[in-house]
Amino acid sequence: MSTSSPKSDAVESLLSSLEQTDEYLNPKKRAAGEPQDEGQGQDYEEKTEELETKIRDRLSSLKTLTSTPPPPPPPTPNPTPNPTPNPPPTPDPTYLGAHTFPPSPTPPSLLRLSCRSLTHTTPTNGLCPTYLQTNVVSLPSSSAFDFLLFCQRNPKCAPIVDVVERGETNPRHVIKGHADIRTDCPSYNIYSSGVLTHTSIPDVRPFWRPDLVTFLLGCSFTFEAALISQGFRIRNIDEGKNVSMYKTNLRTRDAGVFKGITYVVSMRPFKEEDVRSVIEITRRYPNAHGGPVHVGSPESIGISNLDEPDFGDKCVVLPGEVPVFWACGVTTAEAVKGAKVEFAITHKPGCMFVTDVKM
Structure with a gap:
């Protein structure tokens, strides 16, 4: 069964009427000797010829319109629900090793298994990018409330991610x-009455006590992937080193037995013109220390020599760069020492617990 649209029916009707008019106006199609109306003169003939020309042109254009099939509609592009993001900047091969995160990074579960099997015993900076890394402090339940209060009052250096029950x-x-x-x-590391008694222990099960409460505190290694994805270089990662960490004269707020504790900070150098962007990126990670606590002159926060970090590895600040300092979770180890907590287990600086929390 054929169907026609109202538009095509109207066109065919108009064509039919125009063809009849064309047959009447065309002298060759008239019957010979057809009578003429009286009073027709040359003026009438001129008007008739003019009308005939207009109608014939209209008829011709309509015939062309109906005989030419309409062009096919343009193809509909396939929707792209998840457009591919712009790739990260290509590393500069002249820049101190040009190291970036591996294309297929180890998932946190496999890294933890590697630690458990004693096959990975080195710092975790640059590993498992985009996953939340944490400091670890395990201490007796008798000291847990004061420590919790210390963390709550000093969230820059001790942002609580989780507390594991006794x-x-x-x-x-x-x-x-x-x-x-x-x-x-x-x-x-293991502390007794504020004294570091054991260091670089890969398995602390022999030292474990049933009265220990464990605090997981966010680490700045977490936001390094965000900086690298925006084209910024993390020199200690490029050089395969631990981050530089320093004791400072910046005071924390007291809480219970934890009194008179000063900040430990981590340092990463950046070009002066990049500092504002670096601050804006890192401040989005408050559970990983957030934005820096100091930029520039290390002497003003009690650091006498950047070439001699208190923890971690030395990181050179090149000409045109400034040191940028973030609060560091090692502050909590200093708090354990300062308060002379009877017993405590902490991670070794730079050797973090990597969670499955995606950032």
Whole structure:
């Protein structure tokens, strides 16, 4: 069954009427000897010829219109629901090794397993980009409330991510499946009455006590992936080193037995013109220390020599760069020492617990 649209029916009707008019006006189509109306003169003939020309032109254009098929509609482009983002900047091969994150980074679960099996015992900066890394402090429940209060009053240096209940070793709120807080950092330190008695311990299960409460505190390694994705270089990662960390004269707020504690800061150098952007990016990560606490002159915060970090590795500040300082979770280890807490286990500086929390 054929169908026609109202538009095509109207055109065909008009063509039919015009063809009849054309047949009447065309002298060759008239019957010979057809009578003429009286009074027709030359003026009438001229008007008739003019009208005939207009109608014939209209008829011709309409015939062309109906005989030419309409062009096909343009193809509809396939929608792209998730456009591919712009790739990160290509590393400058002249820049101190031109290291960036590996294209297929190790997931946190495999890194934790590598720590547990003692195959990974080095710092975690540059590993598992975009996942939340944390400091670890395990101390007796008798000191836990004062420490919790210290963290709450000093969120820049001790941003609480999770508190693992007394005696528990699986931080289930920040991992998928199972983890063990006693084995899943690359390395640990142990303190007795404020004195560092053991360092670089890869497995602290022999030292574990059932009265320990564990605090997980955000680490600045977390926001390094965001900086790199925007084209900024992290020199200690480029050089395969731990971040530089320094004791300062910046005071924390007292809480219980934790009194008179000063900040430890991490330092990363950046070009002076990039500092504002670096601040804007890192301040979006308040649970990983957020924006820096100081930019520029290290002497003004009590650091006498950048070439001699108190923790981590030396990082050179090149001409045209300025040192940028962030609050550091090692402040909490200094708090444990300063308060002479009876017993405590912490991560070794730079050897973080990597969670499954995606940032």
